[in-house]
Amino acid sequence: MPRLKSFPIDWVVNAAATPSAAYGADQRRALDEAGFERAWSTVTRWPGYRATPLVSLPGLARAAGVAELRYKDEGGRFGLGSFKALGGAYAVYRLLARMIATKTGGTEPAIDDLLSGRHRDHAKDVVVASATDGNHGRSVAWGAKLFGCRCVIFIHATVSEARRQAIAAYGADVIRIKGNYDDSVHHCAAESAKRGWHVVSDTAYDGYWQIPCDVMQGYAVMAEEIIREMSPPPTHVFLQGGVGGLAAAVVARFWQVWGTRRPRAVVVEPVRADCLFQSAKAGRPTKSTGDLDTLMAGLAAGEVSLAAWEVLKGGATAFMIVPDEAAVEAMRLLAQGVDGDPRVVGGEAGVGGLAGLLAATVDGKAHAAFGLTTESRVLTIGSEGDTDPELYRKLVGRSGDEVRAV
Ligand SMILES: Cc1ncc(COP(=O)(O)O)c(C=O)c1O
CATH class of the missing domain: 3.40.50.1100 (Rossmann fold)
Structure with a gap:
């Protein structure tokens, strides 16, 4: 079993996220249940629609010291390579x-x-x-x-x-x-x-406002697929953040359906594109302090989406930042298949949440702050496959096709 590497990380626990809070008016201004129903009944009728796999990674779960680890692999979504x-x-x-x-x-x-x-x-x-x-x-x-x-x-x-x-x-x-x-x-x-x-x-x-909310309702289809497959709900979900749309869509749908049984949600960003982390620290939408120069291209956002923030400000349990190296390490571990795990192709931005979990595992304080234990059942979302095949090969040492072929 590999020893997980340690990376310099930082995080903030969101005091405004109360587990007992109901899904309310602030959140519905961005994502309401009727809007979701429309998105579900539309997207599931598109040609080629099928739910993406929710892969079990017991080997990596053992390495991370948790009871279960699932990875929703969006690499095959409609042949476009990502949840987008x-x-x-x-x-x-x-x-x-x-x-x-x-x-x-x-x-x-x-x-x-x-x-x-x-x-x-x-x-x-x-x-x-x-x-x-x-x-x-x-x-x-x-x-x-x-x-x-x-x-x-x-x-x-x-x-x-x-x-x-x-x-x-x-x-x-x-x-x-x-x-x-x-x-x-x-x-x-x-x-x-x-x-x-x-x-x-x-x-x-x-x-x-309207169009970005429609975009998020589309993303929420992915959350609904998870809900239909995971019972009981996971205890934790680690979600990568750019402008916050993906994280907000998932947090919102889990909150609507699972209520107080929803998982703790940790939002993970690159150190150099940390607008959600900075917003959490300030308690209001705030720009990134970094220069946005990150390998995790999809997460290189300087400012939060205000609609996403409406959900995350009370719905995300914690916000953390990780260096690019943490993502590269997560890509490699997925590609090698830890301790008998299936091999998975995850792109730079796609593994952000997983990178956050692995980095928190070896940081005692973050581990405790996020409430991770040996009983935890953790969900991560692999939001992209090798959408940039050349970069993937450079970082992992093998092409996505080679990894998939093994
Ligand atoms: C692969 C991937 N994952 C995650 C994200 C982050 O999504 P959001 O900007 O909605 O937070 C993006 C954004 O482009 C992306 O391309």
Whole structure:
């Protein structure tokens, strides 16, 4: 059994998260149950839908000193490589459905009507746009293709060529701009305002709320699949955070269904992109202190999504930060299959939660602060596979295909 490595980490326990608190008005402003039902009945009708595997890792659980460890492997989600397939594409559907309802003066068309092409004439004139560092843009582009509208995606200077191609493969126009992610967001907003395009972003700010909430409702489908498979609920869930959408969607759905039996939720971020951790410390949305230069590209967020924060401020039990090396170590352990475990391909951002659990295991204080014991049953979400295959091979020493083939 491998000895787990120690990494410099930091964390804060969220005093505002009361286990007995009911799912309430603040949380429903972001994610309400009716919205979830709509997302579930829509996404589960998309072509190729099936629940992703909830892999058991007893070997790694032994190494981490817990009773059970599960890893929800999103690598195969709709062939897009990450959980993000659920969110951006669902928001494109909702946007089109609302627009068609307004244009025709009727109700929002059901998913089957859009998929059948019945509203092709309305959809083809709509342009959706987004800035991305990879996975979200791929989802929006795929959704646009699925529902028959046009798509323009803005990427920044350091987004890899492989990620650019993966987006372009769905027929989107991909525009690479100079500068960083924030510059691509501003560029996208300015061009869209000028040209009448519709921005589909995964992060909510004042005056821009509905679409990112739709994105999160799409993500919540993943949480519902877990609920249907795990009984009793896990005691802990470790969730990686970028703007907080994934974590909020999972925390919200668990809270709605499991109530006080919901697991403790630890949100894990890269040291250099720590906006949720900083927000928890300050008790209000606060920017990252780091330069966002992290290997965990999907988590490189400078500011929280305000809608996600509505859920996490009272729903996440703790927030922690880990260095990139902790993620690389988690990728390698998954790829090697600890002590007879199945081998799993987890990408840099995808293993963030697992990296947090493993780092906390060897840090006595964090371990105690998160309430981890030998009885704990821990859930982690592998939010992406090898979405950047070259980088994966460089970090793990083998390609994703080689790992999967063993
Ligand atoms: C693979 C992966 N995991 C996790 C996240 C974090 O999600 P969020 O930004 O909603 O917190 C992202 C965001 O892009 C991602 O691509």
